[in-house]
Every structure is written in C-alpha cells, then in structure tokens.
Amino acid sequence: MAELHDLTALELAAAIRSGQTSPTEVLDHTLDRMAALGETVGAFITRTPDLAREQAVAAQSLLAASSDxxxxxxxxxxxPCPIKDLNLVAGxxxxxxxxxxxxxxxxxxxGVVIRLREAGTVMVGKTNTxxxxxxxxxxxxxxxxxxxPWDLTRSAGGSSGGAAAAVASRIxxxxxxxxxxxxIRIPAAACGLVGLKPSRGRISTGPYGVPGPGxxxxxxxxxxxxxTAAALDVLAVGWPGDTCSLPSPDGGFLAAxxxxxxxxxxGVLTQPIIAPDAPVHAEAIRAVDHAVRVLEGLGHHVDPAPVPFPAEKWEPFRDLWSVLAASAPIPPEREHLLVPLSRWMxxxxxxxxxxxxxxxxxxxQQLTRDAARAWAEFDVILMPSLAQPAELLGTSRNDDDPAADFEAQMAxxxxxxxxxxxxxxxISVPLHWAPAEPDGPVLPFGVMLGARTGREDLLLALAATIERAEPWLDRRPPTG
Structure with a gap:
C-alpha cells in the first residue's frame, strides 16, 4: 500500500474498511504531518486532537461492530477532514x-459538519481563512x-486557503x-487541486443557516x-425548511x-468578465489551450464563447458583497480589531x-438570464480559473487602500x-503546470469548467475523463 498521505479519501476509506490500516493509525499519521507541515503552509487556525481521537476511536468501534x-x-x-473556520463545530x-x-x-x-460526521470523517482541526x-x-x-506548497513565497488563495494548503501538502x-x-476554486487553482462550486440550492444551508442572496x-x-463527487453525495442531503433543492442524478455523483x-x-472564454483590462498570464492562456487539445482529443466540439454581459452589469455584486460584510455579527466594541478591508467593506x-x-x-437574477442567453449553444464553458499564478504573499492585501485591495482581487x-x-x-481542475517566470518553480495553473444549474453530474463526468486522459495525482509539491 502507498504511504497513507498519498491515498485519496476514497482510497483511504477503502484501506480502513479492508483492515490495511485503522482510523487511529490514520489519525496518528495525520497529526504527525500536521505538526511537521501545518505551520509551514499556514493550514490551521485551531487543532482538535482530542476530538479527532474520540471520533477515530468511535470509527474503529463501528468498524469492528460491522465486520460481518x-x-x-x-x-x-x-x-480526516478538517472544517473551515467559517463553519461552526460545537465546542x-x-x-x-x-x-x-x-x-x-x-x-x-x-449542517455540513453534521453531514461530514455522519459520513464517518474525523475532524482534525479548523482551517485558516x-x-x-x-x-x-x-x-x-x-x-x-x-x-x-508549490512555492512557499506564494499565497494559497482564499478564502478556503488553509483547507487547500492542508490538502495540497498532503496533510x-x-x-x-x-x-x-x-x-473554493481560487485556492484549488493556486494549490493544484480540484475545487467544485456546486449549484445554488445543491447543498443546504440548514438547519441553522439561511440562503440569503444565494x-x-x-x-x-x-x-x-x-x-469531490463522493463528498457531494454526502453534502447534497437537505434539511427541513429548505426553500430550494435540486434532484441528484440517478446513482449519485460518484457514479457520474x-x-x-x-x-x-x-465554449472557450479567455477574456476577463468583471475586470476587462485585467492582465492574463501567458501560462493561464496556455492552460486553456492545453484543455482545448485534451477536450478535442476526447471528441468534444470546442468554439469561442462570448463574454456573457458587460462588466458594468457586474457592479451590483459590490453592493451584495458589502452588505454581507456589514451583516457579520461583530460586537461594536470590537469593530476596531477588524482589518482595514473588512472595516471599509x-x-x-x-x-x-x-x-x-x-x-x-x-x-x-437578470445576469443569470443574460448568461443563459449568451451561452445557450454550449453545454460547458471553459476559462482560466485565475488570471495569474498563485500570488506572491502580500500582492493584493493593501491595508493603506482597501479599495485598491478589492480592485486587485477582481483583476x-x-x-x-x-x-x-x-x-x-x-469546477477548477489542475490540468496545466509551468513556471510563472524563467527559472522559477513549476506552479499549477487551473482551468475552470462551468455548466448549467443542476448539472454537477455533467461537470464531474467531464472532469473525470480529463483526469483519466492526463492524470495529475502523482504530481507532488516541494513541500509535502
């Protein structure tokens, strides 16, 4: 058997069920890697070894009781599956x-924490955000x-940056x-991972959250x-009171x-949508070209796609995002502790x-209709995940000028x-790898595939065929 940290989640689960390893052995290995690599890549805000031990022992007992x-x-x-520090874990x-x-x-x-626990995962900590x-x-x-972990001078992206760092470094x-x-897709692209943003309504915000603007x-x-597909099967189970839900495909997402x-x-789109003048790195374009060659080789029909709407029509997103920031329950007496970007927003x-x-x-909602009309002739839209490689630390954060910080993020x-x-x-997939500059380290350049609402099954099927055509699992970062 390969090293435990080289196994995928499904491979690790299969090794546990077959008796090749145990939940407590996996946990010990994970905690050792957290100690060795967690600080280096900035993966965790909080570690929970005691809770993880309790869950691993319970998993071991369940395994023994279900041996027949x-x-x-x-x-x-x-x-092991850590939780982002934006999500609640009791205690x-x-x-x-x-x-x-x-x-x-x-x-x-x-709710997502409950679903992941029901699926048997072990919560080893809260990831950095x-x-x-x-x-x-x-x-x-x-x-x-x-x-x-591909270049420690560069950011893992955000806001699920700690989660991506933990997975990419094989903790x-x-x-x-x-x-x-x-x-999810930004840090996936920066760290050479798979990152799926599901459809609105696919994963419930219940039982305590509400969808808000969605x-x-x-x-x-x-x-x-x-x-990713196996996790979607776990998470795409609703809660009472959901106002929006989508049917899962026959057989589930893993089967897809x-x-x-x-x-x-x-349809192929390399022109930036919300920041038309944003520079796009040559390797980000080559990543899309690489994807086109693979897709054509798989028998798909590839043609240019239009920008779905003028950039100025995106501007209301600023208002939605700002109101979401203002809605965060920050005690008034602690407002001064916020970073400048948060206070400005x-x-x-x-x-x-x-x-x-x-x-x-x-x-x-109108943009949803505009995009549907603009892309009506296509099943899938292909584009770069990011305009640039993983950013050098400090490139976007600008405490002196939060407005410029926001504009840099848009670009x-x-x-x-x-x-x-x-x-x-x-979904962002890590298809292309290249140095960002001469003599620099090899970095991942993600490509993003988007489909119509509810068609995660199509995206997963397509992404899986791409992965089979040009596997990336054996690529290892220098750290990890």
Whole structure:
C-alpha cells in the first residue's frame, strides 16, 4: 500500500474498511504531518486532537461492530477532514479568521459538519481563512498566511486557503471549504487541486443557516475528481425548511464520474468578465489551450464563447458583497480589531439602501438570464480559473487602500464570481503546470469548467475523463 498521505479519501476509506490500516493509525499519521507541515503552509487556525481521537476511536468501534457487513459503513469512515473556520463545530473555537471574534465557541454544528460526521470523517482541526471570508487571499492577523506548497513565497488563495494548503501538502486528503465568489476554486487553482462550486440550492444551508442572496455555498477541496463527487453525495442531503433543492442524478455523483458525457459543445472564454483590462498570464492562456487539445482529443466540439454581459452589469455584486460584510455579527466594541478591508467593506455596506440592495438582487437574477442567453449553444464553458499564478504573499492585501485591495482581487479573479451570481456549478481542475517566470518553480495553473444549474453530474463526468486522459495525482509539491 502507498504511504497513507498519498491515498485519496476514497482510497483511504477503502484501506480502513479492508483492515490495511485503522482510523487511529490514520489519525496518528495525520497529526504527525500536521505538526511537521501545518505551520509551514499556514493550514490551521485551531487543532482538535482530542476530538479527532474520540471520533477515530468511535470509527474503529463501528468498524469492528460491522465486520460481518462492511457495506453498511459510512462512505468516508476514518478519513480526516478538517472544517473551515467559517463553519461552526460545537465546542470548538470559531474565530471566522478575525481577532474581533476570538473566543467564540459555538454550541451547535453547522449542517455540513453534521453531514461530514455522519459520513464517518474525523475532524482534525479548523482551517485558516481570511477575516469573515472576504478576500481572495488568506492572510489573517490571527494566524500565519496560508501558502501554496508549490512555492512557499506564494499565497494559497482564499478564502478556503488553509483547507487547500492542508490538502495540497498532503496533510489530509479532503477538506471542507466554502465559495461565495470563488473561495473554493481560487485556492484549488493556486494549490493544484480540484475545487467544485456546486449549484445554488445543491447543498443546504440548514438547519441553522439561511440562503440569503444565494451567492455562497459549501463544498470541499480534494486532489481528485472522484473524492469531490463522493463528498457531494454526502453534502447534497437537505434539511427541513429548505426553500430550494435540486434532484441528484440517478446513482449519485460518484457514479457520474464513470459515465461518458458524450460529445459536448464547449465554449472557450479567455477574456476577463468583471475586470476587462485585467492582465492574463501567458501560462493561464496556455492552460486553456492545453484543455482545448485534451477536450478535442476526447471528441468534444470546442468554439469561442462570448463574454456573457458587460462588466458594468457586474457592479451590483459590490453592493451584495458589502452588505454581507456589514451583516457579520461583530460586537461594536470590537469593530476596531477588524482589518482595514473588512472595516471599509462594512462601512460601504451600511451605506447601501434597502432599495439599492433589492435592485442588486434583481440585477444578479437578470445576469443569470443574460448568461443563459449568451451561452445557450454550449453545454460547458471553459476559462482560466485565475488570471495569474498563485500570488506572491502580500500582492493584493493593501491595508493603506482597501479599495485598491478589492480592485486587485477582481483583476486576479475575473471569472469566478460570475458563477456565484448566476448560481450555476463550476469546477477548477489542475490540468496545466509551468513556471510563472524563467527559472522559477513549476506552479499549477487551473482551468475552470462551468455548466448549467443542476448539472454537477455533467461537470464531474467531464472532469473525470480529463483526469483519466492526463492524470495529475502523482504530481507532488516541494513541500509535502
């Protein structure tokens, strides 16, 4: 058997069920790697070895009790899976990446935490995130920055940066994340991982959360497509009171990975959407060219796709994002502890009137129709995940000028938030690898595939065929 940390989540679960290893042995190995690598890549804000030990022992007992019928075991029994520090875990400090919320300990689990626990995963810690998940980098004041293990001078992206750093450095095979404007796909691209933003309504915000404007969704970061699909099968189970739900495909999402998607009509878009003048790195373009060659070789029809709407029509997203920032429950007496970007966004959000906010929601819904018309002839849209390689630490964060900070983030991520606005699924896969500059280290350049709402099965089937055509699992970063 390969080293435990080289196994995917599904491979690790299979090794545990077969008796090749045990949940406690896996946990010991994971804790050792957390100690050796966690600080280096800035993966964790909080570690939970005692809770993890309790869950691993329970998994071991369940395994023994089910020895006569292993088919009844949870699908990810004994697999370590940390939780992003924006999500609640009962009894575990949750800071939301902010000094202003330090000391908060929830008494309930978020729904996705419950689902992952029901699936048998072991919660080894809370992963690093920027303050209240706002920026596309993970450089909070309360923890070291999250770094991509492909080049420790570069950011792991955000806001699920710690989750990506933990998976890419092979501390864990899977980590929970969330995505409100690209926060799963951005770190997936920066760290050479698979990152799926599911459709609006695919993963419930219940039993305690509400969907709000519907920009954000939960998900996972993994090293391969099948793990992502297996996690979606776990997470796409609703809660009472859901106002929006989507039917799962026959057989589930993992089974979809084995399906042939057929000859698809794929539109290619390399022009930035929300920041038309943003420079796009040559290797980001080559990543798309690489994907086109693979897709054509698989029998798909590839043609140019239009920009779905003018950049100015994206502007209401600023109002939605600012109001979300202003809605974060920060105690007034601790507001001064926020980083400048958060304070600036909250001030901006407080100035948004009710009518302006309602108009922003309506504008987002109109963009959904605009994009559907613009891309009606295509099954899938292909684009770069990011305009540039993983950023050098400190490139975007600008405490002296938060407005410039926000603009820099837009230029870095000029495609990702479109999929949050229109509510459709999009997946970043690590197909292309190259130095960002002569004599520099080899870095991942992700490509993003998007489909119509509810068609995660199509995206997973297509991504799985790409992975089989050009596997990436054996690529190892220098750190990890």
């Amino acid at each position: 019928d292993p088919g009844t075991l949870p699908p990810l029994l004994g697999v 575990v400090p949750t800071s939301f990446g902010s000094a202003a919320l330090a000391g908060y300990v929830p008494d309930v689990d978020d 920027p303050e209240i998940g706002l920026p596309s980098y993970t450089q909070p004041d309360i923890a070291p920055p999250a770094r991509t 864990v095979p899977i980590a929970q994340g969330s995505d409100g404007g690209g926060s 920009l954000g969704t939960n998900g996972v970061l993994t090293r391969d497509v099948r793990d 990975c084995e399906a042939e998607p057929g000859a698809l009509r794929i 909250r001030e901006r959000g407080r100035a948004v009137s009710g009518v302006t906010y309602a108009n922003a929601v309506n504008a987002g 870095f991520t000029p495609w990702t938030s479109t999929w949050n606005i229109i509510g459709a699924p999009a």
